[in-house]
Amino acid sequence: MAARPDPALASALALFAQEDWYACHDALEVLWQESLEPRRRPLQALVQIAVAMVHWQQGNRRGTTLLWGEAVARLARCREELDGVDLGYLHEQGRHWLRFLQDPPGGAAPPPPRCKAD
Template identity: 45%
Template sequence: MSALLTDPRYQAGIALFNQRQFYACHDVFEALWHEAIEPDRTFLQGVLQIAVGLHHLSNSNRRGATILLGEGCARLQDYQPDYATVDVSHLLAQSRQVLQALQGLPSEDCGEAIAIGLGLRAGTAPSLPCPQLCLQTSGV
């Protein structure tokens, strides 16, 4: 069993991620990451990278978002289908959808329409599901 499950900061970090408070989520998960041992450490690093990638996207930093979303997805690949109550397969599917949308933009586009579509910035645009840390209810 993952040591994360007994740390209240873990649930707080999940809540912040799902509230799209990615910078605050980063702070919580980074503190956990510094203390973690494997396999929790790599799992947290992958989630952190996705959170920071989404934070970069909300600030129109397309390059940073693309890099960190890609690295986070790669790091979480071996944690599927779920880990520490998180549906990793679902998180990866949503994150990869955002990553593919970013990679399909012309090079001069900052990705603002994607950020708006995810609800990370004000405005209206075609909607994409913003990645969530969905919790598994069984098999944990």
């Protein structure tokens, strides 16, 4: 049975689901700064995803690509889940975003990332 997220993480994940990327980044960054491994790495990846999406909203394709690249690399070294969040699913979404971002512009962007619970 998957663990339930702590209240602060649940609030950050609600912001993630609402695509309120800037507020999500702020909430996740506090959690990341206060955490130790093994939680620290996946929290940092979530921060990077939120920042990548802020860059995307601002039209900064290069910044989006860099942050998604860092998040995907970090998620590749994470456990399967974080408080019930399926990190493998996020990793796969990130790989789709990177393929899109690294191709010549013109195609439709993937859907915004989602945190799927196990």
